[in-house]
Amino acid sequence: MWWTAVVMTSSAGLLIIAHALAALNTDRNDESGKPSAGGATARLFVGAMLLLTASGLVGTLGKPQLDTTDYSIGAQDHGVFALFAPVPHDHTKPQVYLRNQRPGGPYLRVVPWGGSSAAQDLGLTDSRRDGDLAVEAGGSLTLDTPLRALRHGQGVRNRDQPMADFTIVTRSVQRFSVSLYGAATIGDVLETIERTSGGAIQAGISHDGRRVELLDLTAKRSIHLLGTDDVGSDVAARLIHATRVALSIGFVSTGIAVLIGITFGAAMGYFGGWVDILGMRIIEIFMAIPRLFLLLTVIAFIGPQWNQYMLYAMMAVIGALSWMNPARFIRAEFMRLRDQEFVQSARACGLPVRSILFKHMLPNGVTPVLVDASFTVAAAIFIETGLSFLGLGIKPPGSSWGQMLSGAVDPASGVFHWWLAILPGVMIFLTVFALNLIGDALRDSIDPKLKPDLTSPPRRTRKVRVERRHARPGGRS
Amino acid sequence: MTTTQTQTIIDSTARPRPMFEIADLAVSFDSAGGRIGAVDGLSLAIHPRQTVALVGESGCGKSVTAMTVLQLIPRPPGRFDRGSILFEGRDLLSLTEKQMLKVRGGEIAMIFQEPMTSLNPVYTIGDQIIEAVLLHQKVSQKEAVEIAVAAMDDVGISKPAQRLRAYPHQFSGGMRQRVMIAMALACQPKLLLADEPTTALDVTIQAQILELLADLQRDRDMAMMLITHDLGVVAENADVVCMMYAGRVVEYATVYDLFEKSHHPYTRGLFKSMPKLGEIKHRLTTIDEVTNDPDQFKKLPGYEKGIVPWWPAMVPPDDLAKSPGRADSVLYEIEPDHWVGCWRTEYLEHHPSRRPDIAFRRDDLA
Ligand SMILES: Nc1ncnc2c1ncn2[C@@H]1O[C@H](COP(=O)(O)OP(=O)(O)OP(=O)(O)O)[C@@H](O)[C@H]1O
Ligand SMILES: [Mg+2]
Numbered sequence: 154m155w156w157t158a159v160v161m162t163s164s165a166g167l168l169i170i171a172h173a174l175a176a177l178n179t180d181r182n183d184e185s186g187k188p189s190a191g192g193a194t195a196r197l198f199v200g201a202m203l204l205l206t207a208s209g210l211v212g213t214l215g216k217p218q219l220d221t222t223d224y225s226i227g228a229q230d231h232g233v234f235a236l237f238a239p240v241p242h243d244h245t246k247p248q249v250y251l252r253n254q255r256p257g258g259p260y261l262r263v264v265p266w267g268g269s270s271a272a273q274d275l276g277l278t279d280s281r282r283d284g285d286l287a288v289e290a291g292g293s294l295t296l297d298t299p300l301r302a303l304r305h306g307q308g309v310r311n312r313d314q315p316m317a318d319f320t321i322v323t324r325s326v327q328r329f330s331v332s333l334y335g336a337a338t339i340g341d342v343l344e345t346i347e348r349t350s351g352g353a354i355q356a357g358i359s360h361d362g363r364r365v366e367l368l369d370l371t372a373k374r375s376i377h378l379l380g381t382d383d384v385g386s387d388v389a390a391r392l393i394h395a396t397r398v399a400l401s402i403g404f405v406s407t408g409i410a411v412l413i414g415i416t417f418g419a420a421m422g423y424f425g426g427w428v429d430i431l432g433m434r435i436i437e438i439f440m441a442i443p444r445l446f447l448l449l450t451v452i453a454f455i456g457p458q459w460n461q462y463m464l465y466a467m468m469a470v471i472g473a474l475s476w477m478n479p480a481r482f483i484r485a486e487f488m489r490l491r492d493q494e495f496v497q498s499a500r501a502c503g504l505p506v507r508s509i510l511f512k513h514m515l516p517n518g519v520t521p522v523l524v525d526a527s528f529t530v531a532a533a534i535f536i537e538t539g540l541s542f543l544g545l546g547i548k549p550p551g552s553s554w555g556q557m558l559s560g561a562v563d564p565a566s567g568v569f570h571w572w573l574a575i576l577p578g579v580m581i582f583l584t585v586f587a588l589n590l591i592g593d594a595l596r597d598s599i600d601p602k603l604k605p606d607l608t609s610p611p612r613r614t615r616k617v618r619v620e621r622r623h624a625r626p627g628g629r630s
Numbered sequence: 631m632t633t634t635q636t637q638t639i640i641d642s643t644a645r646p647r648p649m650f651e652i653a654d655l656a657v658s659f660d661s662a663g664g665r666i667g668a669v670d671g672l673s674l675a676i677h678p679r680q681t682v683a684l685v686g687e688s689g690c691g692k693s694v695t696a697m698t699v700l701q702l703i704p705r706p707p708g709r710f711d712r713g714s715i716l717f718e719g720r721d722l723l724s725l726t727e728k729q730m731l732k733v734r735g736g737e738i739a740m741i742f743q744e745p746m747t748s749l750n751p752v753y754t755i756g757d758q759i760i761e762a763v764l765l766h767q768k769v770s771q772k773e774a775v776e777i778a779v780a781a782m783d784d785v786g787i788s789k790p791a792q793r794l795r796a797y798p799h800q801f802s803g804g805m806r807q808r809v810m811i812a813m814a815l816a817c818q819p820k821l822l823l824a825d826e827p828t829t830a831l832d833v834t835i836q837a838q839i840l841e842l843l844a845d846l847q848r849d850r851d852m853a854m855m856l857i858t859h860d861l862g863v864v865a866e867n868a869d870v871v872c873m874m875y876a877g878r879v880v881e882y883a884t885v886y887d888l889f890e891k892s893h894h895p896y897t898r899g900l901f902k903s904m905p906k907l908g909e910i911k912h913r914l915t916t917i918d919e920v921t922n923d924p925d926q927f928k929k930l931p932g933y934e935k936g937i938v939p940w941w942p943a944m945v946p947p948d949d950l951a952k953s954p955g956r957a958d959s960v961l962y963e964i965e966p967d968h969w970v971g972c973w974r975t976e977y978l979e980h981h982p983s984r985r986p987d988i989a990f991r992r993d994d995l996a
Binding site: 425426493494495497498499500501502503504505508513516517599600601 | 702734762813
């Protein structure tokens with residue numbers, strides 16, 4: 154369910170923030186006076202990381218607001234999808250949002266920008282082959298079957314019944330209602346839209362004659378910090394959206410992997426014997442499964458109509474095939490810890506197995522997993538990036554760093570736009586680097602030796618000592 | 631059968647019943663070279679307020695015995711082959727893991743050999759004591775904190791309320807050992823298994839801690855099984871001594887009897903190997919010198935009948951009783967309240983003595 158995903162992501166975010174804060178506190182309370190190694194830079198990058206995380210999470214925490222958010226037009230009540238997936242973000246094209254007011258009515262989809270796979274998703278390829286016209290808003294609103302029917306004069310059942318009712322929402326928050334009747338032609342559609350908008354929207358047919366383009370004349374000019382790409386989408390906005398995709402894939406799949414791995418490894422390490430033997434065989438079986446190929450297979454099975462679920466499939470597959478390392482680390486650690494006196498003494502105190510395993514042994518043995526987890530997150534991000542680069546992972550309108558990288562070369566002209574390649578690369582580097590720093594911070598926050606001494610309040614001791622020195626002579630005499 | 635039954639009936643009327651009794655315990659471990667018996671035919675009894683010392687060289691099975699009491703032995707490779715451990719009428723070996731959870735820490739507490747590593751490094755001292763208290767006593771968090779503070783105070787840690795928030799690494803070894811004791815005692819156990827509680831500490835702290843344990847024992851009627859290989863500690867603190875060798879009891883007597891008139895050659899060798907105050911010797915006798923001398927084994931009264939001290943390095947007597955599934959040694963009451971581990975000869979097989987059980991407490995003499 155989408156809300157579990159929201160809870161998971163946000164709690165993961167909160168956890169990270171909490172631990173990072175704890176780590177920062179440690180730095181501050183360090184009594185020795187030595188500046189802890191790299192404290193400031195660590196803080197800086199942890200902060201940067203938190204920013205990235207936050208920018209990725211903002212959209213997940215609430216539904217995108219149609220009227221006010223710059224790049225989130227059109228991501229309507231998709232439920233699940235509003236979380237991670239297609240939020241359009243084109244800045245250049247005047248933004249117009251068309252909403253079908255009759256859910257049971259004719260087929261109408263909003264395509265944020267005109268990528269080919271998006272078109273496929275909507276059945277546009279069919280209409281292209283037929284030479285049919287499709288309608289796009291902001292460069293890409295598609296009316297599929299009904300328009301085709303309109304053109305061929307079919308589908309006319311009742312001329313007085315509107316075939317479709319639309320609300321047009323412009324950037325300036327104007328709303329217009331448009332009704333299309335069965336008898337309408339393309340020309341009628343254009344005219345109807347222009348008329349009802351009272352001149353706020355200019356409608357026309359694109360130069361290749363395949364699309365209806367709508368221009369929002371009331372829209373403000375946008376600032377593009379990092380410029381725009383070939384279809385006019387804002388690169389900065391797409392980078393941020395790609396961060397959200399990458400981080401959610403990285404964290405969720407690693408979360409799955411660590412959860413499975415810890416449970417499995419803990420049981421194996423603590424109970425040993427046949428549990429261990431069986432567990433190791435299962436691990437070996439899973440290690441033999443090539444992650445990339447299984448992913449490709451899963452992707453191949455996900456039809457275009459399930460494209461929105463691609464992200465979840467990737468998370469699940471990567472997570473289900475990455476738990477072996479955490480499991481082996483935890484197993485080894487638990488084997489070491491099992492015979493340690495404090496575990497024996499916890500048992501002798503009558504603590505139940507659950508508490509011994511997860512309260513007493515886990516914090517002592519989780520360090521290698523934490524260190525490894527930051528690499529697992531990075532690896533998951535790399536897998537997603539690679540697949541998307543090849544056009545197999547996140548498809549337009551969703552954005553991903555890999556996809557942006559592949560977009561750096563213009564397929565038509567073959568021109569290489571270097572900045573489009575460098576920006577996603579920098580993002581990948583920064584993210585992985587920040588993840589490693591967070592892994593370090595997490596580990597430090599567990600180590601009690603790095604915690605401040607709570608038993609002796611530092612500053613007061615000196616004062617008390619001075620007072621005592623004064624008091625002593627009198628007391629002695 | 632009937633004789634032993636009547637005997638126990640007589641015993642139960644004449645003598646106080648022990649609160650804790652191990653009878654013919656045998657524990658073995660699976661290893662690459664087959665089964666290794668770690669403990670074989672161990673018997674002992676502990677009365678309230680009494681300290682029974684389990685003494686013996688390293689590896690003779692002292693820790694295994696203590697761990698078996700709480701079912702802390704990993705099984706497999708470990709296995710309980712024989713015997714029973716009666717605690718207030720219940721056989722601990724037959725309890726399920728769930729029932730054991732109540733016994734562990736609550737009724738029988740254990741202090742482990744290593745004070746430096748017996749505390750969880752990632753939790754504060756307070757967290758660990760309070761967790762144990764909350765587990766076994768029906769008290770609120772606030773009361774648990776008070777109990778923990780009181781326990782820390784009892785074991786002589788100054789500023790206990792503040793120290794609760796300290797981590798183990800901020801404590802010295804002696805303090806950690808005290809914390810371990812505080813933790814074990816916080817739940818007011820009836821029996822304390824102290825596995826070399828002072829081995830890692832210097833003599834001063836050692837004396838302090840043992841004194842502390844004795845005080846607490848007096849205050850709370852707590853019985854204690856004190857595991858050590860330090861004969862000085864035994865002489866100072868034990869009421870009854872159970873001398874072990876290679877998993878068996880070789881001698882079982884009150885501390886005075888054992889030190890004054892030991893019967894088993896191993897025990898004698900042990901005492902001879904220790905320097906004595908006021909005695910000038912060119913060279914101390916080794917244990918081997920005593921145990922390798924066959925004459926030493928002939929000194930027991932009734933040697934001719936077949937009462938021969940058990941010793942693994944010795945050729946067993948000819949008339950060994952055939953006893954499959956039982957130890958080849960048996961504890962024989964050579965004189966009142968003094969047992970010696972002997973070969974299980976035909977004679978002893980037919981003249982069994984009662985199980986070791988001495989109610990003696992040295993404090994009662996005073
Ligand atoms: N888990 C185990 N697996 C196999 N053998 C074991 C295990 N635990 C103990 N043993 C064996 O049991 C025997 C008795 O060990 P135990 O720990 O009781 O010695 P100890 O008398 O406490 O010695 P020390 O004075 O050094 O503590 C040893 O020979 C040891 O090898
Ligand atoms: Mg031991």
